[in-house]
Amino acid sequence: MANSVCVLGAGSTKYGKLNQSIIEIALNAAKGAIDSAGITPKQIGAGYISNVFGVADKQVHMAPVLMSNLGIPEVPGLTIESACGSGSVMFREAYANVKAGFYDCVLALGVEKVTHTGTTQSTTLFSYCSDFFYEGGNGASFPGLFASIARAYMTKYKATEEDLAAVAVKNHENGLLNPKAHIRKRITIDDVMNSPIVASPLKIYDCCPFSDGASAVILCSEEFAKKSGRPYVKVIGSGRGASPAAVQGREDITTIPSTIAAANQAYSMAGVKPKDIDFAEVHDCFTIAEIIDVEDLGFFKKGTGAQGAKEGTTRRDGQIPINPSGGLKSKGHPIGATGVGQVVEVYEQFTGLAGDRTVKDAEIALTHNFGATGASAAVHIFQKV
Amino acid sequence: MQDGDINTHDKFIQAALKGKILANKCRNCGKIMLETVYYCPACSKSDFDLVEFNGEGAVVTHTIQAVAPEGFEDVDSYAWVVFQVEDAPIRASGFLPGVKVPSDLPIGSKVKVTGYDKKHGLSLQKVT
Numbered sequence: 001m002a003n004s005v006c007v008l009g010a011g012s013t014k015y016g017k018l019n020q021s022i023i024e025i026a027l028n029a030a031k032g033a034i035d036s037a038g039i040t041p042k043q044i045g046a047g048y049i050s051n052v053f054g055v056a057d058k059q060v061h062m063a064p065v066l067m068s069n070l071g072i073p074e075v076p077g078l079t080i081e082s083a084c085g086s087g088s089v090m091f092r093e094a095y096a097n098v099k100a101g102f103y104d105c106v107l108a109l110g111v112e113k114v115t116h117t118g119t120t121q122s123t124t125l126f127s128y129c130s131d132f133f134y135e136g137g138n139g140a141s142f143p144g145l146f147a148s149i150a151r152a153y154m155t156k157y158k159a160t161e162e163d164l165a166a167v168a169v170k171n172h173e174n175g176l177l178n179p180k181a182h183i184r185k186r187i188t189i190d191d192v193m194n195s196p197i198v199a200s201p202l203k204i205y206d207c208c209p210f211s212d213g214a215s216a217v218i219l220c221s222e223e224f225a226k227k228s229g230r231p232y233v234k235v236i237g238s239g240r241g242a243s244p245a246a247v248q249g250r251e252d253i254t255t256i257p258s259t260i261a262a263a264n265q266a267y268s269m270a271g272v273k274p275k276d277i278d279f280a281e282v283h284d285c286f287t288i289a290e291i292i293d294v295e296d297l298g299f300f301k302k303g304t305g306a307q308g309a310k311e312g313t314t315r316r317d318g319q320i321p322i323n324p325s326g327g328l329k330s331k332g333h334p335i336g337a338t339g340v341g342q343v344v345e346v347y348e349q350f351t352g353l354a355g356d357r358t359v360k361d362a363e364i365a366l367t368h369n370f371g372a373t374g375a376s377a378a379v380h381i382f383q384k385v
Numbered sequence: 386m387q388d389g390d391i392n393t394h395d396k397f398i399q400a401a402l403k404g405k406i407l408a409n410k411c412r413n414c415g416k417i418m419l420e421t422v423y424y425c426p427a428c429s430k431s432d433f434d435l436v437e438f439n440g441e442g443a444v445v446t447h448t449i450q451a452v453a454p455e456g457f458e459d460v461d462s463y464a465w466v467v468f469q470v471e472d473a474p475i476r477a478s479g480f481l482p483g484v485k486v487p488s489d490l491p492i493g494s495k496v497k498v499t500g501y502d503k504k505h506g507l508s509l510q511k512v513t
Contacts, residue, residue, distance in 0.1 A: 034428040051465075124455035133394050134420055138506035139450060139457045140465040140481040147448035148467055155446070155492050200487055214497045246420060248476040253446060 001101045002221035006232040007382070008105075009345035015213035015332030016182040017115040021115025022057040022212075026111035028212035029337070034070075036228045037218040041070045044101030044218075047077035048163065050090035050110040051336035054079075057113045066109070083129035084285060085371030086320045087112060087339025088378035094219050095238055105226045110341070111214035112334035126335075127374045131246035143207050143286065145247055146201035150288035152253040154201065158203050158304070159291070161201050163306035165192035167287040168205045168329055170309045174316055175326025177357035182211045182332030206287040211332030215341035231351040235261055236335070236364075237381030239265025241256070245375045256374030259296035263368070263379045267298075270364075270381040274298030277343050277381070278362035279321040279349070283343035283370050284329050293368055294322060297379070308370075321359050324349065339369035340379065350384040391482025393421045396435065401501035401508075405437040406470055406477050419475045438475075441512065442468040444491075445476060449484055456504050464489075466509055468496050479507035 011032015018025055026049070034041060047070075049063045063077025067317060072136065082089035087110035094108040114122050123141045130136035130145060140148070153159060169189055175181035189243050192205040225232040241261030244250050250257070267273060282297065286292035291305035300308060308314035314322035325331045325345040328338060346365045348354045363384045370377035398508075400407035404445035409418045413430035424431050447466040457463065457480075462492065464484035469476050479498065484490050502508050 117450070120458070123452065127454045131420065133397075135465075135478050136454070138478050139453065139460075139463060140448070140466060140478065141450060141452065141454045143452065144448045144450050144465050148446045148465065151448065151492070152446040195450045197449075199450050199452065202448075215475075246478075248445075248478045249420065253467070325398055 002099050002218055003130060004222040005095050005098045005235045006220055006222050006225040007217050007226060007235065007343060007347050008225045008230060008232045009033045009218040009219050010216070010344040011036060012215040012341055012344045013213050014180045015211045015334055018113065018212040022059055022111055022113040023065060025113060025212060025214045026062070027069055029111065029216040030066065030070060030107060030109055033216035033218050038228050039105065039218065040070045043105050044072060044075055044099065044107050045105055047075055047078060047107045047109065048090050048094040049079045050081070050086035050340065051079060051112060052081050052083060052086055053112065053114050056117050056125065057333040059144055082376045083371030084333065084335045085339060085369050085376045085378060086336045087341065087378060088367065088369035088380065089240070089371065091337070091339055091343060091380065092238055092240055092378045098219050098221060105218060105220040107216060108219055108340060109214065109216035110337035110339060112336040113212040114210050115212050124155040126138065135246050135248060136378055141199060143202050144199040146286040146288055147202040148247060149253055149373065150201055151315055153292065155290060156254055159306045161193065162189055164206055164287040164291070165189045166309035167284065167290045168192050169325050170315055171284060171327040171329040174324050174357060175330025178326045178331055181326045181330050182209050183330050189287060208328040209286050209331040211334040213332060213334035213337050215239055215337045215344045217340060217343050219348065232385055233347050233350045234383040234385055235380060236383045237266035237270030239263060239379045241271065241377045243374050245372070247373050254292065255302070256292060256296055256370065256377065258370060258374050258377035259293060259368060259379070262377045263297050266381050272364060273380060276364055277320065277366045278364050279324055280366040280368065281325060281327070281345050282322055282368045284323055284327040285333060287329070290322065290327070297366065297368060316357060316359060324357050324359050339367070342367040342369060343380070346382045350382065391472060398501045400437050401440065401498055404440045404498050406440045406498060407437055408475055409433040410436045417473050417475055436487055437472045438470050441486065442470045442496060444468050444494045444496055446492065447490055449487065455459055460505070466490070466496060479509040480505045481509040481511065
């Protein structure tokens with residue numbers, strides 16, 4: 001059993017509309033991670049791949065294809081799907097296998113390619129991630145499901161559409177400093193408020209984009225990491241949670257139980273509390289999601305999450321910086337890759353690679369990523385070495 | 386439910402066509418659940434009765450879909466509605482055409498099931 005599990009290397013493609021095949025996109029991220037770890041593919045014991053809509057680019061059973069393309073066809077691979085939370089759920093499985101001692105070193109890679117399908121088909125594909133017969137099949141798209149959550153939250157806590165908009169403005173400001181972000185554009189509250197409605201009360205700037213992209217990390221035992229002589233980051237907490245699959249099946253629509261469960265496990269394992277976290281990458285697929293996330297993760301009391309972006313405490317230089325990468329909102333949301341991309345951001349922040357978006361004096365960071373409307377979630381906590 | 390090849394979704398649809406919501410009631414503890422279920426989340430027993438409830442209730446939340454998923458592009462303007470079933474401690478969701486702005490459907494408004502549309506799912510109507 002490994003004492004500590006570490007992130008030794010990380011790589012990411014740009015997120016956005018990419019022309020390469022899904023396999024090429026994945027390989028570019030894999031190469032970045034392998035090269036930054038200073039290892040050869042032959043040192044990888046297993047490959048963990050997260051992906052949701054490979055079928056849209058005519059490729060499922062992706063893990064063995066990628067292992068073959070990396071020159072290691074003998075290395076076992078596993079492809080994992082957990083909707084938009086696939087990356088973090090897969091990361092957890094990769095982490096657990098290194099922790100258990102099955103492997104000294106593994107590749108954890110997430111990839112997605114959907115933009116070529118167009119908005120209508122992408123919207124439809126995503127709606128299959130809901131409890132389809134009981135909700136998606138009645139006309140709810142994912143923006144629609146989160147819009148219904150937003151309306152419930154705004155009704156209960158008297159939050160406003162401008163409160164939601166402040167999250168988008170803040171994350172776009174961070175994304176401007178991220179060269180790999182999908183949408184690098186400064187926006188104002190008015191831009192958000194005047195943007196076209198997707199599913200009321202959510203407007204286009206309340207929604208993350210459909211993105212292509214891949215992110216990868218090398219996970220290994222600390223002994224392996226030390227021998228490499230390369231910079232690394234320690235994983236000190238890991239948690240998983242689940243919620244009723246359908247929004248209508250939850251007693252309180254304004255909270256996501258899977259986030260709370262996953263966070264409690266991760267905090268307990270790491271021996272830290274929310275106040276000890278120096279920054280967090282959270283699942284802001286829609287602006288309302290970030291507001292609920294920061295409450296469920298314990299950074300804000302229930303009903304006060306909107307204050308973060310509005311008052312500046314969640315800005316990069318605030319008390320608890322949220323999504324310094326730009327988040328899903330600006331960096332983009334290639335859904336199989338997103339959870340791994342958050343870990344890439346932590347690695348870059350803690351190894352001096354984050355440039356102008358570096359969070360000053362950060363030593364402990366948290367990543368939070370969920371699938372669908374929070375039916376599945378994973379939270380991880382990292383420490384700078 | 387475990388009735389061989391009988392599709393529970395089809396049973397739900399048959400109930401909806403009569404304006405009803407079909408749910409599972411645990412024979413052991415009485416818990417009522419909307420979705421297909423094989424074990425009770427409260428007591429873990431696996432015997433259920435299918436029970437039809439009156440398909441009326443109050444709107445808990447909703448959205449008006451401006452960008453519709455496939456199969457719904459033909460509808461001018463509709464709401465996806467979560468409602469609290471009046472006679473049972475469960476919520477259901479459905480498709481309510483003709484809603485253009487949020488003020489058309491304040492939270493707490495009464496809605497009722499009018500049927501099940503092959504393309505659009507559980508169909509609702511506002512009760513005025």
